[in-house]
Amino acid sequence: MSYRVGIVGATGAVGQELIDLLHRRNFPMAELVLLASSRSAGKTITWQDKSWTVQEATPEAFDDLDIAIFSAGGSTSTDLCPEAAKRGCVAVDNSSAFRMDPTVPLVVPEINPAAARSHQGIIANPNCSTAVALMGLYPLHREFGLKRFTAATYQAVSGAGAAAMAELEDQLRAWAKGEPMTSSEFPYQIAFNLIPHVDVFYDDGYTKEEHKMLNESRKILGHPELRASTTCVRVPVLRAHSIAVNAEFERPVDLARAREVVSLFEGAELVDDTASKRYPMPLDFSGKEKCGVGRMRIDSALDNGLALWIVGDQLWKGAALNAVQIAELLVADKLVTPKTTV
Amino acid sequence: MSYRVGIVGATGAVGQELIDLLHRRNFPMAELVLLASSRSAGKTITWQDKSWTVQEATPEAFDDLDIAIFSAGGSTSTDLCPEAAKRGCVAVDNSSAFRMDPTVPLVVPEINPAAARSHQGIIANPNCSTAVALMGLYPLHREFGLKRFTAATYQAVSGAGAAAMAELEDQLRAWAKGEPMTSSEFPYQIAFNLIPHVDVFYDDGYTKEEHKMLNESRKILGHPELRASTTCVRVPVLRAHSIAVNAEFERPVDLARAREVVSLFEGAELVDDTASKRYPMPLDFSGKEKCGVGRMRIDSALDNGLALWIVGDQLWKGAALNAVQIAELLVADKLVTPKTTV
Numbered sequence: 001m002s003y004r005v006g007i008v009g010a011t012g013a014v015g016q017e018l019i020d021l022l023h024r025r026n027f028p029m030a031e032l033v034l035l036a037s038s039r040s041a042g043k044t045i046t047w048q049d050k051s052w053t054v055q056e057a058t059p060e061a062f063d064d065l066d067i068a069i070f071s072a073g074g075s076t077s078t079d080l081c082p083e084a085a086k087r088g089c090v091a092v093d094n095s096s097a098f099r100m101d102p103t104v105p106l107v108v109p110e111i112n113p114a115a116a117r118s119h120q121g122i123i124a125n126p127n128c129s130t131a132v133a134l135m136g137l138y139p140l141h142r143e144f145g146l147k148r149f150t151a152a153t154y155q156a157v158s159g160a161g162a163a164a165m166a167e168l169e170d171q172l173r174a175w176a177k178g179e180p181m182t183s184s185e186f187p188y189q190i191a192f193n194l195i196p197h198v199d200v201f202y203d204d205g206y207t208k209e210e211h212k213m214l215n216e217s218r219k220i221l222g223h224p225e226l227r228a229s230t231t232c233v234r235v236p237v238l239r240a241h242s243i244a245v246n247a248e249f250e251r252p253v254d255l256a257r258a259r260e261v262v263s264l265f266e267g268a269e270l271v272d273d274t275a276s277k278r279y280p281m282p283l284d285f286s287g288k289e290k291c292g293v294g295r296m297r298i299d300s301a302l303d304n305g306l307a308l309w310i311v312g313d314q315l316w317k318g319a320a321l322n323a324v325q326i327a328e329l330l331v332a333d334k335l336v337t338p339k340t341t342v
Numbered sequence: 343m344s345y346r347v348g349i350v351g352a353t354g355a356v357g358q359e360l361i362d363l364l365h366r367r368n369f370p371m372a373e374l375v376l377l378a379s380s381r382s383a384g385k386t387i388t389w390q391d392k393s394w395t396v397q398e399a400t401p402e403a404f405d406d407l408d409i410a411i412f413s414a415g416g417s418t419s420t421d422l423c424p425e426a427a428k429r430g431c432v433a434v435d436n437s438s439a440f441r442m443d444p445t446v447p448l449v450v451p452e453i454n455p456a457a458a459r460s461h462q463g464i465i466a467n468p469n470c471s472t473a474v475a476l477m478g479l480y481p482l483h484r485e486f487g488l489k490r491f492t493a494a495t496y497q498a499v500s501g502a503g504a505a506a507m508a509e510l511e512d513q514l515r516a517w518a519k520g521e522p523m524t525s526s527e528f529p530y531q532i533a534f535n536l537i538p539h540v541d542v543f544y545d546d547g548y549t550k551e552e553h554k555m556l557n558e559s560r561k562i563l564g565h566p567e568l569r570a571s572t573t574c575v576r577v578p579v580l581r582a583h584s585i586a587v588n589a590e591f592e593r594p595v596d597l598a599r600a601r602e603v604v605s606l607f608e609g610a611e612l613v614d615d616t617a618s619k620r621y622p623m624p625l626d627f628s629g630k631e632k633c634g635v636g637r638m639r640i641d642s643a644l645d646n647g648l649a650l651w652i653v654g655d656q657l658w659k660g661a662a663l664n665a666v667q668i669a670e671l672l673v674a675d676k677l678v679t680p681k682t683t684v
Contacts, residue, residue, distance in 0.1 A: 204639060205616065
């Protein structure tokens with residue numbers, strides 16, 4: 001059996017990774033249709049020896065598709081995911097539009113695959129930092145019972161899109177030539193700087209990005225009492241988000257067992273040998289499917305606490321990879337039916 | 343009254359800032375003597391229209407000095423601070439060699455100036471991240487009673503010295519030319535990367551830098567029960583350290599009052615207006631005497647908790663400025679006597 005798959009937002013940073021991962025992982029595609037806004041329609045996109053003409057993402061574009069992965073921003077998803085669902089095309093949505101909708105499952109396949117079973121045509125993909133953080137926290141939660149955590153993120157510029165990644169590179173090229181730097185994607189210069197501001201601010205002083213870490217973690221883990229406080233910071237790194245976490249658990253934490261459950265978890269790679277200076281770094285986890293977990297130690301501030309450092313490719317596990325894994329789960333669990341048997 | 347002042351480690355990154363700050367702040371100097379290892383002796387150092395020939399830092403070099411500020415690493419301080427003290431020259435030491443020595447005061451002049459009174463010839467200057475963190479935490483501690491905190495640092499490369507700063511610049515210039523990058527000051531490439539490793543690792547999994555945050559905070563605040571867990575990370579920023587902090591207090595925290603006590607504290611500048619996208623950033627706090635505090639919000643994970651973001655020039659408040667402030671305190675409180683009245 002193979003499926004007609006659409007990518008909405010095919011010209012963006014995540015869209016490019018989706019094309020790559022669907023092929024790399026041999027997703028059973030009868031056809032791949034690339035969709036984008038009217039502005040990008042008509043563009044040609046190539047991957048290895050294949051090429052596609054981008055089509056406009058209209059409601060009717062979903063008539064013949066079985067699965068559509070959305071990565072074109074919240075307003076496109078709000079408009080078009082229900083149109084896709086209505087037409088029998090399952091929408092896997094990478095935006096935040098439907099994540100907290102109680103009728104929409106929010107799925108990380110290594111954590112809560114069963115949640116996908118109740119989908120009504122839309123499945124949400126989590127926020128990038130949340131997905132990466134949970135690759136370290138989930139196996140520990142299962143073993144010790146996560147009570148609360150504090151986190152500080154170090155978010156790569158590509159999390160803000162391809163143009164933001166180009167902005168950091170342009171600023172550094174200008175600097176190397178002794179020319180002035182300009183900013184348009186970020187509110188301030190990001191080269192040689194840090195911007196403690198990702199997504200919009202809420203009245204409580206947290207950003208929307210920081211709220212996502214708490215609310216999405218609660219939903220994915222099925223743990224409404226979980227407490228979390230996060231500071232999200234943009235750093236001059238091209239790719240892969242890093243997160244420093246201090247976590248408190250219900251039960252006493254044995255460090256050797258903590259390392260063991262992380263190393264056994266399919267979403268994580270334990271890189272934790274300080275004597276050999278081995279710990280996860282963004283350069284090492286760019287283009288890796290697993291997220292790196294290291295710097296694990298008994299926390300000196302929290303009871304039953306553990307401090308750790310998690311690094312993951314936010315374009316992959318934080319976006320495109322998780323979405324493709326959801327599509328694979330739909331196929332494996334027969335949660336999608338092809339309209340035409342090819 | 344004016345004093346004969348020595349700088350040990352005059353050729354380093356902090357040494358250069360010491361020369362600048364002693365002049366800028368009109369420290370009452372009868373003479374400034376620049377000292378360094380035998381390797382650097384004979385070099386000429388200039389500041390504006392003045393120049394000095396660097397002399398070798400021998401025990402006898404302190405015979406005629408009243409105050410010597412040390413910034414040449416732990417082993418130089420271990421050897422020479424006692425020699426200076428023995429010769430009636432007060433040593434202000436920027437290394438970690440004497441910080442936890444119970445007979446040596448560890449002083450941040452805005453916090454514990456009285457501790458300097460008991461000096462026996464050596465006064466220690468705190469670790470850079472600790473000094474910066476306390477510029478936000480101390481006024482809050484005084485008001486609400488600090489119980490514990492978790493912190494994640496974003497440490498600029500100049501904290502590892504002038505050569506480390508040059509290494510980041512060299513890597514980025516090589517990258518801009520399409521040439522390979524090389525690393526020698528840091529264990530891995532720092533351009534476009536993060537290294538969660540500052541100073542040596544201890545058996546408990548924390549680094550020495552992370553231990554300093556806990557132990558030095560306890561000593562400076564006179565608060566042996568304080569708990570803290572820190573993750574120290576090197577980031578591709580040239581100057582000024584940033585720290586994301588989640589702090590828990592004994593008493594309930596009123597956010598308006600928290601902002602007020604920070605804004606009234608002489609070591610801090612409140613930059614906290616998220617509606618106008620105003621928060622402290624390293625580019626804005628390089629070459630500033632005060633440390634920036636912002637992103638203040640009631641913590642969603644800790645009881646009586648506050649989350650905040652602190653940024654400060656680690657070459658200044660984290661090193662040279664705090665040392666000069668200690669020298670000023672010695673003069674103001676008559677804790678040093680000039681050998682010769684000039």
